[in-house]
Amino acid sequence: MSTVHTPQAVLDARDARPEAGAAPGPRDDGRGDDGALRRLLHDPLAVGAMAYIALVVVVGVFAPLIAPSSPSFVDLSQANTAPFSGGDFLLGGDSSGRDVFSRLLWATRGTLVACVIVLVVSTVIGVVGGLLAGYFRGRTEVVASWVADAIMALPGIVLLIALYTVIGPSIPTAMAVFGVLIAPANYRLVRAVVGQVRSELYIDAAKVSGLSDLRIVFRHVLTAVRAPILIQSGYVLAAGIGIQAGLEFLGLGNPSVPSWGGVLEQAFSAIYLNPQGVVAPAVVVSLTTLAFVLMGNALRDALQSTGRSRPVDADRVAEARAARVAPAADPEPDALVAVRSLSLGYPDGEGGVRSVVDGVDLVVHRGEIHGLVGESGSGKSQTAFAMLGLLPKDAVVLGGAVLFDGADLLGDAGAMRRARGTRIAYVPQEPMSNLDPTITIGRQLTLGLRAARPMPKAAARTHLLGLLARVGIADPEAVFDLYPHQISGGMAQRVLITGAIAGDPDLIVADEPTTALDVTVQADVLALLRELRDERGLGMVLVTHDLGVVADICDSVSVMRDGSIVEHQEVRSLFAAPEHPYTRELLSSTLDPEEA
Amino acid sequence: MIGFTLRRLASALLLVVVVTCATFLLIFSDGTTIARATLGESATQEAVEAKAVQLGLDQPVVTQYLDWVQGVLHGSLGNSYFTGEPVTAMLLTRLPVTLSLTVIVVLLTALISVLVGTLAAVRGGWLDRALQLLAVAGAAVPGFIVAIVLVLTVAVGWGVLPATGYVPLTTDPGGWARSLVLPVLAILVGSVGGAAQQFRGAISDVLQQDFVRTLRSRGIGELPIVARHVLRGAAAPGLTILSLQTIGMLGGVVLIEQVFALPGVGNLALETTMRSDVPVVMGCVVFTVLVVVVVNLLADVVGAWINPKVRLA
Numbered sequence: 001m002s003t004v005h006t007p008q009a010v011l012d013a014r015d016a017r018p019e020a021g022a023a024p025g026p027r028d029d030g031r032g033d034d035g036a037l038r039r040l041l042h043d044p045l046a047v048g049a050m051a052y053i054a055l056v057v058v059v060g061v062f063a064p065l066i067a068p069s070s071p072s073f074v075d076l077s078q079a080n081t082a083p084f085s086g087g088d089f090l091l092g093g094d095s096s097g098r099d100v101f102s103r104l105l106w107a108t109r110g111t112l113v114a115c116v117i118v119l120v121v122s123t124v125i126g127v128v129g130g131l132l133a134g135y136f137r138g139r140t141e142v143v144a145s146w147v148a149d150a151i152m153a154l155p156g157i158v159l160l161i162a163l164y165t166v167i168g169p170s171i172p173t174a175m176a177v178f179g180v181l182i183a184p185a186n187y188r189l190v191r192a193v194v195g196q197v198r199s200e201l202y203i204d205a206a207k208v209s210g211l212s213d214l215r216i217v218f219r220h221v222l223t224a225v226r227a228p229i230l231i232q233s234g235y236v237l238a239a240g241i242g243i244q245a246g247l248e249f250l251g252l253g254n255p256s257v258p259s260w261g262g263v264l265e266q267a268f269s270a271i272y273l274n275p276q277g278v279v280a281p282a283v284v285v286s287l288t289t290l291a292f293v294l295m296g297n298a299l300r301d302a303l304q305s306t307g308r309s310r311p312v313d314a315d316r317v318a319e320a321r322a323a324r325v326a327p328a329a330d331p332e333p334d335a336l337v338a339v340r341s342l343s344l345g346y347p348d349g350e351g352g353v354r355s356v357v358d359g360v361d362l363v364v365h366r367g368e369i370h371g372l373v374g375e376s377g378s379g380k381s382q383t384a385f386a387m388l389g390l391l392p393k394d395a396v397v398l399g400g401a402v403l404f405d406g407a408d409l410l411g412d413a414g415a416m417r418r419a420r421g422t423r424i425a426y427v428p429q430e431p432m433s434n435l436d437p438t439i440t441i442g443r444q445l446t447l448g449l450r451a452a453r454p455m456p457k458a459a460a461r462t463h464l465l466g467l468l469a470r471v472g473i474a475d476p477e478a479v480f481d482l483y484p485h486q487i488s489g490g491m492a493q494r495v496l497i498t499g500a501i502a503g504d505p506d507l508i509v510a511d512e513p514t515t516a517l518d519v520t521v522q523a524d525v526l527a528l529l530r531e532l533r534d535e536r537g538l539g540m541v542l543v544t545h546d547l548g549v550v551a552d553i554c555d556s557v558s559v560m561r562d563g564s565i566v567e568h569q570e571v572r573s574l575f576a577a578p579e580h581p582y583t584r585e586l587l588s589s590t591l592d593p594e595e596a
Numbered sequence: 597m598i599g600f601t602l603r604r605l606a607s608a609l610l611l612v613v614v615v616t617c618a619t620f621l622l623i624f625s626d627g628t629t630i631a632r633a634t635l636g637e638s639a640t641q642e643a644v645e646a647k648a649v650q651l652g653l654d655q656p657v658v659t660q661y662l663d664w665v666q667g668v669l670h671g672s673l674g675n676s677y678f679t680g681e682p683v684t685a686m687l688l689t690r691l692p693v694t695l696s697l698t699v700i701v702v703l704l705t706a707l708i709s710v711l712v713g714t715l716a717a718v719r720g721g722w723l724d725r726a727l728q729l730l731a732v733a734g735a736a737v738p739g740f741i742v743a744i745v746l747v748l749t750v751a752v753g754w755g756v757l758p759a760t761g762y763v764p765l766t767t768d769p770g771g772w773a774r775s776l777v778l779p780v781l782a783i784l785v786g787s788v789g790g791a792a793q794q795f796r797g798a799i800s801d802v803l804q805q806d807f808v809r810t811l812r813s814r815g816i817g818e819l820p821i822v823a824r825h826v827l828r829g830a831a832a833p834g835l836t837i838l839s840l841q842t843i844g845m846l847g848g849v850v851l852i853e854q855v856f857a858l859p860g861v862g863n864l865a866l867e868t869t870m871r872s873d874v875p876v877v878m879g880c881v882v883f884t885v886l887v888v889v890v891v892n893l894l895a896d897v898v899g900a901w902i903n904p905k906v907r908l909a
Contacts, residue, residue, distance in 0.1 A: 421815025
């Protein structure tokens with residue numbers, strides 16, 4: 001027994017892990033806002049950003065009380081003095097002799113007003129537009145989305161500069177326009193959510209009486225978009241502050257109102273007289289945009305992540321490995337491949353490892369087709385990938401060996417790489433997704449073959465054309481120059497089988513090779529595999545959940561459940577006299593008339 | 597493929613027409629204000645009205661727009677209210693500056709972000725974490741502030757490179773290169789982080805696809821898999837990333853030109869908008885929209901050409 005798992009944890013791990021890309025989606029289901037807030041408060045960056053933003057708000061509101069002097073107070077003796085130079089002004093004076101520190105404090109008000117304007121305009125337009133487009137769909141959505149794309153495609157600052165002739169030196173108006181220009185970001189978000197909620201709710205909505213369809217959709221949408229809009233707001237505000245400071249820096253702001261960008265522009269034009277003068281306004285603008293970006297990131301982590309997982313603790317892995325018995329000397333020296341006490345798992349996110357394969361033994365001889373049967377999640381595919389050395393990156397091997405002709409490949413990545421293609425080959429489940437869609441079939445087969453067996457291109461081509469004909473492809477020359485999307489699923493599987501046998505391997509690991517195919521094609525592919533075994537004396541491990549396939553083609557069977565092999569038998573005796581209750585269960589469910 | 601390109605072309609044309617039309621109607625909406633701005637605040641009402649008639653600003657804005665379109669169809673964007681110079685000629689003198697800056701930045705962004713993004717996706721580890729930091733910093737600190745910091749340290753502080761000015765390539769290639777180092781660097785800091793991180797995402801998406809595992813099972817090494825298969829698969833999303841970055845960059849270029857006193861199109865737009873020389877401002881908008889459209893079109897068409905499903909359709 002392993003020391004690192006509980007049965008429930010194992011089931012969880014299997015649900016989440018082996019399917020690459022099927023990680024839990026970024027939803028905040030089942031987590032209250034309390035949890036999100038708590039996570040936010042545990043994130044030092046988030047706390048820092050929040051504290052800084054709060055400070056900016058306080059300074060903006062109370063600027064008249066805090067600032068040492070009025071923004072227009074002039075002391076010519078302080079003109080172009082450096083910050084902290086001991087003069088009357090803490091951060092020095094600008095070229096007109098005004099107090100930079102006071103002006104920055106007063107300018108905070110303009111920044112706050114601009115933030116509110118950008119936020120309100122972009123949220124109202126984005127949310128209303130998204131709701132309408134997502135609800136009415138059809139032409140409304142087409143037009144709205146085209147407009148949104150068009151607006152997104154334009155550099156906002158160029159338009160704002162052009163519109164200066166109309167708006168004049170009014171930052172609030174400019175920021176309202178910027179709010180319109182950035183609204184498409186919110187629009188897209190809301191429209192996508194409306195679409196999702198619509199499709200999820202249509203059936204449910206019909207059951208709920210008393211509430212109109214529209215209200216249900218809107219209520220659900222508003223709940224669903226709250227978190228993403230909040231996250232986006234951080235980035236929108238950061239962009240808004242950057243644009244505002246930029247416009248002011250360009251001299252497009254109101255010169256009679258102090259502004260961060262304006263202070264920066266004045267300091268920059270006096271950069272040779274007072275080089276340090278630019279530092280304070282540059283830092284204020286950068287810190288504020290940074291705070292909003294960090295806030296956005298922190299909100300994203302708190303509201304959408306599934307929690308940060310701890311990396312695997314090396315000591316605990318070592319402990320788990322030590323707890324396993326090392327495989328004894330190989331009792332079957334004439335086996336083609338022998339899996340011995342294979343155990344592997346995945347990080348459980350708390351520093352430990354959840355075991356998904358636990359002490360598996362498996363022997364395959366030359367010319368034998370060995371079925372590996374079990375439900376999805378029983379660990380059979382993980383066992384197969386371990387035999388190929390193609391486990392996902394985060395898999396942890398806890399113990400065992402894969403002995404190929406007596407030599408262990410599991411512990412020797414280099415030997416495993418050399419064995420792949422030449423001695424061990426793989427036939428995958430889903431034919432289409434296992435071909436590179438961007439290059440021709442001939443080219444990808446050639447690249448594979450020449451990697452396994454270096455040979456001239458022409459020789460590879462001749463060899464592959466012969467094999468394609470052998471696996472039942474009528475016009476190999478034509479198929480050679482086709483792209484994967486131009487052939488059928490059955491043909492694609494024959495191409496993949498060609499790729500597997502091209503390097504003349506001794507063992508083929510086939511992972512559900514017929515599951516994704518039409519019933520009529522399934523039998524043909526199984527027959528092909530059997531013929532290839534007969535011709536070449538191949539050993540084969542056939543992973544399947546289908547006992548019909550086992551009965552059709554396999555010589556012996558191992559039944560897997562919960563990461564372990566519960567029964568191993570010759571095919572005929574397994575069907576005649578299953579020993580393990582689980583095998584009997586499997587058999588009876590297969591023979592169930594409703595399934596047949 | 598030809599059908600696809602034509603459809604994209606039509607969509608691009610529509611974008612140009614709609615955006616320039618909307619901008620024209622907005623900035624020419626108040627002829628009197630424009631006439632007053634060209635004369636100065638102290639001008640009499642009569643003088644302003646006479647000026648408006650002289651510049652054609654007394655006409656309904658739709659009429660002005662149709663006249664302008666007529667001019668565009670004959671290759672004219674009108675003349676400057678102040679110098680009387682054709683707008684196209686003014687744009688042409690500014691074009692080399694903005695295009696040098698943009699093209700260099702786009703090429704460097706593409707090169708660096710493909711390299712760094714791929715390495716971060718394949719290797720992970722510290723490079724990946726460093727990239728995340730760079731992306732946050734690049735997104736957070738406005739480009740013109742990076743530019744100011746560069747001027748402060750490199751140009752003013754160390755006196756290594758020129759802080760301002762532009763040397764035409766034809767006059768002095770060395771001077772041209774030196775005058776562009778800091779502006780290019782200032783934009784790169786912002787663009788590379790974001791682009792590389794997105795490219796990293798595109799690469800890891802491809803790396804997780806089933807066919808990569810199958811390629812590995814054939815005994816193909818990691819380097820050829822990435823170089824021959826994964827990069828190709830990530831090319832289409834990569835182009836989209838790059839075109840978005842380029843468009844975002846165009847806005848930043850205006851500010852960068854101002855910081856380094858580069859006489860580019862952004863600089864022209866700024867100068868002319870401040871004195872209400874609206875035909876020239878309009879010309880700058882047309883230029884920007886055209887660049888956006890061409891970049892999008894290129895990304896779409898090249899992206900489609902890479903994808904055999906579209907190319908062969």
